[in-house]
Amino acid sequence: MRCRDSISKLPDEILGKILSLVPTKVAASTSVLSKRWRNLMVLVDNICFDESMVVYPDKEEETRGSHLFSDFVEKQFSLLSDSHIIKKLSLSHTTRDCINYEYYRWIWTLMERGLLELHLHASRGNSYFFIERELLTSNTLVKLTLSGAYILGVQHVFFPALKSLSILSVTGLDGPNFSGLIRGSPVLEELYILNDQLLLPCYGTIVQSASIKRLVVFLDFPDAKDDHRVTYCGAPNLVYLDYSSYVFEYYQFVDLDTLVEARxxxxxxxxxxxYDYSDDYDNDYGDGEPIFGDVTNLVAGITSITTLHLSPDSLEAFHFCCESMPVFKNLLNLSIESHEEKGWQVMPVLLKSCPNLHTLAIKGLVHRVTNKCGDACACSPKKNHKHKKMKIVNEEKLCCLETCQVKVLKISEYGGSFQELKQMKHFLDKLQCLETVKVGFNTNDNIDFLQANLLALPRLSKKKNIFSLSHIKTLYNQVVLA
Known part of the structure; x- marks a missing residue:
């Protein structure tokens, strides 16, 4: 039976859109299929050139630089008419000693035709690739991504239409040029920063923009404590913040009144x-110096949020490096992640600082048992001093969970261990306003047994039938107890 070629019968415009979704080398190879496909490349509006797809005849040729890649790109550009508009260009290449003027020409050509998106990545070869100010000048560019072995001198650029900027491990970008890039983008709304290249001053440690609404920052310098002195963020229109770094000595997070969600x-x-993990010490800091860093100003700068996500590391940073916990009067949703090597010491003071908290979501209940866990958990470390035992009795009367307004409790990655079951019982015993409990299991085994154990737990309020059998729903290994 003869196969029918249904794809070739599609309109040219549709085929052009399809070819725009695949790597340009793959799209170009379709020209040999038939006469019908020979000239369809002129309809492509998304070009992706990736040198890693080029097969070099030998290692020497690859290191020295072959014309295979540039010849292919030149051939594709020759197919474009003067009126052909390319919306998106992705260019991934390897840096070499030679100055590749053709790379500049390719980018200039498309920018002059109204390019909307530009994504540049340079793999480190035997040199760096210098990006001049003239290369990064466009009145139409809306989205820009830079990553890899580039050196930028762009202190005075101007991108009047740029809304999304991603700077991902750019080797040769320092603080002043980064700031110039931000200042030259007056309508920028989304900024993504990944910096694991230790250059001084480091880009991403100072972010100031009146237009940014979404900011994602990932700074990774684990062996550079002395370079974590000051970090600044000023963004009066910021709505979403995702911030990851090693702790700094001083934070200045200002003008974040519009912030809604922080991770x-x-x-x-x-x-x-x-610190804080045995009876050998009578204070938080043991017999050593206080832990480096102070997140007090960071925490104080995000009090307007309604949703907060905290990693296991953040829980410890809040405990050891925050002098005072502000009141999060707008916080409705708190999400934390546990780790068996990280403690929950900050949870009592954090929950007491969220008077209107509605939903508490916890990923994993297993955490490190410490003498400072407080009454948010069911940990029972052994105490050798009578005065410490008396302190626990007093805290039990004023359990932070009893005054907590949480109505919805979400537990994910529940494994059903004794410690986890004990923690669930503690929540149900103390959370007075609890109405719904949602539990997601981290295993497909013994689901019925785990559910039965949860259902057998006593409830604080007889008015709220949290574990009513008639309301149990199982979906994707999640039991909803409402």
Missing amino acids: LSIKLGESTNR
């Missing part, structure tokens, strides 16, 4: 094993 992963630069 924080603040890592300590040193181990906490000798």
